[in-house]
Amino acid sequence: MAFVVTESCIACKYTDCVSVCPMECFFEGPNFMVINPDECIDCSICVGQCPVGAIVEASEIAPDQAHFVQLNRDLSHDPRWKRITQAKPPLPEHEVWAAAKNKLHLLKQQIET
Numbered sequence: 561m562a563f564v565v566t567e568s569c570i571a572c573k574y575t576d577c578v579s580v581c582p583m584e585c586f587f588e589g590p591n592f593m594v595i596n597p598d599e600c601i602d603c604s605i606c607v608g609q610c611p612v613g614a615i616v617e618a619s620e621i622a623p624d625q626a627h628f629v630q631l632n633r634d635l636s637h638d639p640r641w642k643r644i645t646q647a648k649p650p651l652p653e654h655e656v657w658a659a660a661k662n663k664l665h666l667l668k669q670q671i672e673t
């Protein structure tokens with residue numbers, strides 16, 4: 561079972577998690593991050609790095625977040641999503657969105673042109 565990025569990350573994307581991952585298995589979209597479950601070695605180092613507690617073990621995920629297991633798998637294999645290994649500044653309105661719930665509709669799968 562791999563670790564999974566859940567809803568709290570949407571529109572925040574602090575990226576603190578990526579710099580500690582020994583497998584470099586985070587992938588970045590416009591306003592969300594995911595973990596490639598085929599590369600994650602379940603070390604859990606990233607969990608404590610996330611300021612909003614967005615990373616959980618797949619087998620312990622809350623029922624209302626269960627769809628993020630498949631979403632992490634799908635988006636980490638989406639060619640539009642790129643591997644990210646270095647932290648960078650969070651999104652401009654991260655403080656507003658950090659505490660917000662029900663953000664799935666805000667998830668952008670590709671950069672708008």
Ligand code: SF4
Nearest residue numbers: 569573574575577610
């Ligand atoms: S640290 Fe948390 S909020 Fe930031 S990108 Fe990683 S999972 Fe998302």
Ligand code: SF4
Nearest residue numbers: 581600601603604606
């Ligand atoms: S659990 Fe370990 S290998 Fe998996 S994403 Fe987090 S830091 Fe990377």
